[in-house]
Amino acid sequence: MNVPAMKLHWSPRSPFVRKVMVAAHELGLAEQIRTVRTVVRMGKPNEELLPDNPLSKIPTLALDNGQVLFDSLTIIEYLDDLAGGKLFPPKPARFEALTRHALGTGLLDLLILFRNERDKPVERQTAEWLDSFAAKTRAVLDRLEREAPSLSATPFDIGHIAIGCALSYLDFRFADMHWRADHPAIAAWHAGFSARPSVRATEAVDD
Amino acid sequence: MNVPAMKLHWSPRSPFVRKVMVAAHELGLAEQIRTVRTVVRMGKPNEELLPDNPLSKIPTLALDNGQVLFDSLTIIEYLDDLAGGKLFPPKPARFEALTRHALGTGLLDLLILFRNERDKPVERQTAEWLDSFAAKTRAVLDRLEREAPSLSATPFDIGHIAIGCALSYLDFRFADMHWRADHPAIAAWHAGFSARPSVRATEAVDD
Numbered sequence: 001m002n003v004p005a006m007k008l009h010w011s012p013r014s015p016f017v018r019k020v021m022v023a024a025h026e027l028g029l030a031e032q033i034r035t036v037r038t039v040v041r042m043g044k045p046n047e048e049l050l051p052d053n054p055l056s057k058i059p060t061l062a063l064d065n066g067q068v069l070f071d072s073l074t075i076i077e078y079l080d081d082l083a084g085g086k087l088f089p090p091k092p093a094r095f096e097a098l099t100r101h102a103l104g105t106g107l108l109d110l111l112i113l114f115r116n117e118r119d120k121p122v123e124r125q126t127a128e129w130l131d132s133f134a135a136k137t138r139a140v141l142d143r144l145e146r147e148a149p150s151l152s153a154t155p156f157d158i159g160h161i162a163i164g165c166a167l168s169y170l171d172f173r174f175a176d177m178h179w180r181a182d183h184p185a186i187a188a189w190h191a192g193f194s195a196r197p198s199v200r201a202t203e204a205v206d207d
Numbered sequence: 208m209n210v211p212a213m214k215l216h217w218s219p220r221s222p223f224v225r226k227v228m229v230a231a232h233e234l235g236l237a238e239q240i241r242t243v244r245t246v247v248r249m250g251k252p253n254e255e256l257l258p259d260n261p262l263s264k265i266p267t268l269a270l271d272n273g274q275v276l277f278d279s280l281t282i283i284e285y286l287d288d289l290a291g292g293k294l295f296p297p298k299p300a301r302f303e304a305l306t307r308h309a310l311g312t313g314l315l316d317l318l319i320l321f322r323n324e325r326d327k328p329v330e331r332q333t334a335e336w337l338d339s340f341a342a343k344t345r346a347v348l349d350r351l352e353r354e355a356p357s358l359s360a361t362p363f364d365i366g367h368i369a370i371g372c373a374l375s376y377l378d379f380r381f382a383d384m385h386w387r388a389d390h391p392a393i394a395a396w397h398a399g400f401s402a403r404p405s406v407r408a409t410e411a412v413d414d
Contacts, residue, residue: 069306
């Protein structure tokens with residue numbers, strides 16, 4: 001395949017970056033991507049990132065022809081196209097996969113907000129938001145528990161990547177939630193996900 | 208075209224719902240969609256929506272065969288497929304369109320957070336977040352100002368819908384920002400967007 005030089009604005013702990021890197025490993029493209037450590041924070045735009053992405057978000061992929069791609073789904077679809085198409089099933093299964101992707105990515109969006117709120121000084125927290133974030137997280141886990149059999153029966157795709165990375169992030173930042181206790185089926189699925197070489201290759205390591 | 212019965216969890220003021228409805232009008236499918244008013248709030252999951260979407264987010268599209276689709280991008284791609292394909296250009300232009308879509312949708316995500324923070328009691332606000340949201344919004348507007356000529360030169364697609372709906376939301380919830388003053392080129396583009404029948408048909412009206 002004809003692969004352009006690619007620079008990825010990257011961070012070892014961003015779950016959205018991890019989605020892209022898991023996909024890149026699954027597609028055999030990880031070695032083609034030059035990663036550049038880029039720190040983004042809710043409370044401070046990264047001035048060096050803004051020319052490539054004015055939202056100051058990662059992942060952001062810059063190609064050597066000057067083209068810049070984001071968000072994670074756009075980047076993964078681009079990489080998938082370079083590799084001949086593996087992670088997006090044909091229609092109509094595509095729409096089920098994209099909805100699973102939206103469920104996993106929506107869980108990540110929710111967990112980022114949850115963590116930002118939880119880590120504030122208590123006098124600035126909004127209690128009903130914390131309750132709401134916890135209730136939605138439970139609702140997603142309960143749904144995933146029911147969907148675990150069909151997730152296991154479906155060839156690995158973009159939906160599995162998003163859901164798997166979201167559950168790994170739950171382990172990483174919400175370990176005290178002990179989500180596996182009440183969700184054995186999706187926990188078993190996640191154990192299989194975590195054993196994939198693409199997932200092991202992208203584990204966050206402490207500095 | 209063979210169109211299934213579709214129920215859309217909908218709200219008149221959700222900019223993400225509006226993206227879907229603008230697309231439906233552009234595709235000639237608006238009359239086929241039964242809209243159901245569904246209220247979602249950051250601080251309270253909608254219990255009636257959770258069975259269809261455990262994230263408690265709108266838009267969520269339920270088909271008569273029991274299949275449920277979200278988020279807005281997934282729904283629009285599904286509708287576009289039903290209508291024969293109009294709003295997603297062929298590759299490689301597809302990836303530019305998806306990145307513009309991510310820019311517009313990312314601006315919306317940012318503005319929702321901005322509004323939630325701004326509308327809190329001042330003692331619970333985080334000042335650096337408000338500054339950061341404002342700086343990112345300016346960075347996006349400055350980018351759009353530079354991209355206005357290419358936006359005008361490109362056939363109307365999913366990217367235009369997201370950017371247009373985001374700027375309309377800026378008018379609706381951040382009127383005091385007076386974004387047009389420093390951004391005449393993208394303001395002119397937005398005037399053309401706002402004149403489209405699909406956009407006029409989806410204007411929020413007060414109850």
